[in-house]
Amino acid sequence: TGSISGGCPFTGNGDMRDLLGRTNRDWWPDALQLDILTIEGRSADPMGEDYDYCEAFNALDYAAIKNDIKALMTDSQEWWPADYGHYGPFFIRMAWHAAGTYRTGDGRGGASSGQQRFAPLNSWPDNGNLDKARRLLWPIKKKYGKHISWADLFVLTGNMAIESMGGPVFGFGGGRKDVFEPEMVYWGTEEQWVDTGAETRIQPDEGKALENPLAAIQMGLIYVNPEGPGGNPHDAEGMARDMRETFARMAMNDEETVALTAGGHAFGKCHGAKPADTFGKAPEGEALHTMGFGWLTDPEEIGKGHITTSGIEGAWTPNPTEWGNDYFRLLFKYEYELTESPAGAKQWTPIDPEEADMAPDARDPSKKVPTIMTTADMALKRDPEYRKISERFRDDQAALDDAFARAWFKLTHRDMGPKIRYLGPDVPSEDLIWQDPIPAGTQQSESVVQAFADKVLDSGLSISSLVKAAWASASTYRNSDHRGGANGAHIRFDAIKNWAVNDPEELGPVLDKLDELRGDISLADAIVIAGSAAVEKAARDAGFDITVPVTIGRGDASEEHFDAESWEPLEPFADGFRNYLKTKAQVKTEDMLVDRANLLGLSIPEMTVLVGGLRVLGAVSKHAEHGTSIGVLTNRPGKLTNDFFTNLLDMGTLWEVVDESGDEEFVGRKRGDRSELWRATRTDLVFGSNSQLRAIAEVYAEDGNERKFVNDFVAAWTKVMDADRFDLT
Ligand code: HEB
Incomplete structure (x- = not known):
């Protein structure tokens, strides 16, 4: 990738920060605080548990909605008239900005949950006036109701816009289920938006790189500042650098970046007809009676x-409402000079354009106005690498068509996970490597599975190594972009196996042994069966007869369907479940645990019971700087007991910081003779220190709840093992 900063999430410049950075409450302290109604597990989602979006989407009158969307394109409304009589370009920008928040670093952002409806995204300066685009779509959303989510509608409308202006479209997959509250995503710590003075995030002169996992250059932007780095239009090199870095974090290479930007800007126009101080606040801060509209004028x-x-x-x-190659033709035909818009923005205008190369006025086609390029557009010819690609596209329309269609499809589907999650008749049959394709798995009889599990337990492989292997395989899953997970057995590829968190020299032989014993069972299944058999045995050895359910049917991805580079961001820099910390982050180590639990889709009790269980099973990363027994607060490791919690809460132990550790490691001493009992990390002690986590730890430590602990652990374990089984529902 074009990444110029290191790969560690949450590291960058500046001080310690909060997991969520600046949140809606910080931006709009006066906003209605509805979250007090979502406590105690009460859902903000009105659709209820029984609502099955797949089923509803499959019953959608797809041809009819497409026609309605197409008709809407030219149905200009008085309250927001369509430029050139066609809303297509506006809708493309809406869809692009819905998808463009995606970032590879944590898989968050993106089009898949319709977040553009909510703060802060609905009020980001870069999303200016997209409130109108969404409102134009309301009659269609209303008409098709539960059969199409806003999230799907944004993307489908973007596609229809391209299609209705003659542009190339590769396909559409539905399946983005709406959420009904703002997602909690780290968007940065700055207290200013881009338009009120937020600093630009990449400043090489000051040693500032773009903080991970952020993918925008300033607070409130989807990607780069169109006027140049920090608003400087002369910094051609910096412009390309910013584009390359931010687009890389959206999983786009140079060719995709050029195709998308040029293809997108084949359509529509920029709006800067009057000074920016002549309109109202962004939607979230506007007066009640503006009914959710902002930027009023x-x-x-x-x-x-x-x-x-x-x-x-x-x-x-x-x-501007026709697909073609005029963008590149003009970009190379003319020299451009720096000019200023009526709103005072820096932009580029062709010198001495021919009349035929001028644009129509947005409201009066008989009037001709000069065309423009933004400083970002100019990078497509000023940067040598972008220029080569631009020249190729200028001379080869078919290549541009194909590259744009594919990049648009990737942009809008990147965060949906495997193709099995796509719905509808326009899903392209071609498999794309960024979808992490996995061949269908096979079924085996119960006796075959049991015989394999028995062989594994007899093979001499330790309980902890089997549990660790299964956890390593399954816990790569990210609920944000639905990538990773046990399916595919990607763990067997060196690029993943060798992640430090995985203790490769222990994991390698375990995988080899499982491979040798598995027969016709896929390796992906074998890893889960083995880990689950180990959990079952550990429970039995602790006196609890319990079955750990395993649902097989996973397939093994082939090497040719594995894009190692695209998996790099999935490497954990901290995994509190394995007590692993590679690099101290800018957030507290326990924040990293919460972050990972969130990516795994876990609740607070599930996170707690998993940590307690994995510790007593000895599933601790050796590469944790602190050694093998850190956090294993039991004298009988390998048995599934609640010892972690009872020992953690035992008042006979006094905890102290191990000085050299910079408050990452602690020693537990007996109060009397001060002899050393345990070693632990922040992610261990937080379950005794934080009042909410302590309350849950108490439940699991209580007499009479030993079996509840085992049951809950097994349920949470199974949830993680099956987190990516989209084939099951
Ligand atoms: Fe764009 C528009 C920038 C990329 C598509 N953009 C636009 C504007 C600007 C921009 C500034 C104007 C706005 C207003 O309204 O004012 N972009 C930009 C940048 C970038 C981009 C800087 C990066 C480089 N785009 C893009 C992409 C796409 C697009 C990727 C897709 C694909 N855009 C677009 C459109 C439009 C725009 C379609 C138009 C809209 C209307 O017309 O409304």
Whole structure:
């Protein structure tokens, strides 16, 4: 990738920070605090448990909705008239900004939950006026109701917009289920938006790289500042650097970046007809009676097309509602000079354009106005690498068509996970490597599975090594972009196996042995069967007869379907479940545990019971700087007992910081003779220190709850093992 910073999440510049950075409550302290109604597990989702979005989508009248969306494109509304009589470009920008928040670092952001409806995204300066785009779609959303989510509608509308203007479309997969509350995502710590002075995040002169997992150059932007780094249009090199870095974090290479930007800007225009101080606040901060609209301005002015969004003014091509190659043709045909829009934004205008190369006025086609390029567009010819690609696309329309269609499809589907999650008749049959394709698994009889499990337990492999292997395989799963997980057995590829967290010199031989014993069972299944058999044995050895359910049917991905580079961001830099910390992050180590639990889709009790269980099973990473027994608060490791909790809460133990550890390691001493009993980390002690976690630890430590502990552990374990089994429902 074009990454110029290190790979560690949450590291960057500046001080210790909070897991969520600046949140909605910080931005809009006066906003209605509905979250007090979502405590005690009460859901904000009105659709209820029985609502099955797949089923509802499959019953959608797909042809009808497509026609309705197409008709809407040219059904100009007085309250927000369509430029050139066509809403297509506006809707493309809406879909692109819905998808463009995706970042590879943690898989969060992206189009898949319809977050553009909620703060902060609904009020990001870069999403200016997209409130109108979404509201234009309301009659269609209303009509098709439960059969299409907003999230799917954004993307489908983007596709229809491209199609209706003659652009190439690769396909569409539905299946993005809406959520009904803002997602908690770290968007940065800055207290300023891009338009009110947020600092630019990449500043090489000051040794500042883009903090992970962020993928935008300033607070409130989807990607880069169109006017140049820090608003400087002369910094051509910096412009390309910023684009390369931010697009890489959206999983896009140079070719995809050029195709997307040029392809996108074949359509529509920028809006900067008047100074930016002449309109109202963003939606989330606006007055009640504006009904969720923001950036308000005089309706008469809107009618005249006097709109300011980005502040830049003008279209890129003479045919803003038609797909074609005019963008590259003009970019290379003319020299561009730096000019200023009526709103005062820096932009580029062709010198002495021919009349035929001028754009129509957005409201009056008989009037001609100059075309423009943003500083970001200029990078496509000013940067030598981008330029090569741009020249190729200029001369080869078919190549641009194909590259744009594919990159758009990837952009809008990147966070949906495996293709099995896509719905509808327009899902392309071609498998794409970024979908992490996995061949279908096979079924085996129960006796075959049992015989294999018995062989594994007889093989001399330790309980802890089997549990660790299964955890290593399954826990790569991210609920954010639905990547990773046990299916596919990607763990067997060196690029993953050799992650330090996996203790490769222990994991390698375990995988080899399982491979040798598995017969016709897939390796992906074998790893889970073995780990689960080990948990079952550990429970039995602790006196609890329990079955750990295993659902087989996983397949093994082939090497040719494995894109090692795209898996790099999945490597954990901390895994509190294995007491592993590679690099101290900018957030507390226990924050990293919570973050990982969130990515695994776990509740607080599930996180707690898993940590307690994995510790007593000895599933601790040796590569944790602190050694093998850290956090294993039991004298009988390998048995599934609640010892972790009873010992953690035992008042006979006094905990002290191990000085050299910089408060990452602690020693537990007997109160009387001060002899050493245990070693532990922050992610251990937090279950005794934090009042909420302590309350749960108490439940698991209580007399009479020993079996509850085992049952809950097994349920949470199984949930993690099956987290990526989209084939099961
Ligand atoms: Fe874009 C628009 C920038 C990429 C598509 N953009 C736009 C604007 C700006 C921009 C500034 C204006 C806004 C207003 O309204 O004012 N982009 C940009 C940048 C980038 C981009 C900087 C990175 C480089 N785009 C892009 C992509 C896409 C797009 C990727 C897709 C694919 N855009 C777009 C469209 C439009 C825009 C379609 C138009 C809209 C209308 O017309 O409304």
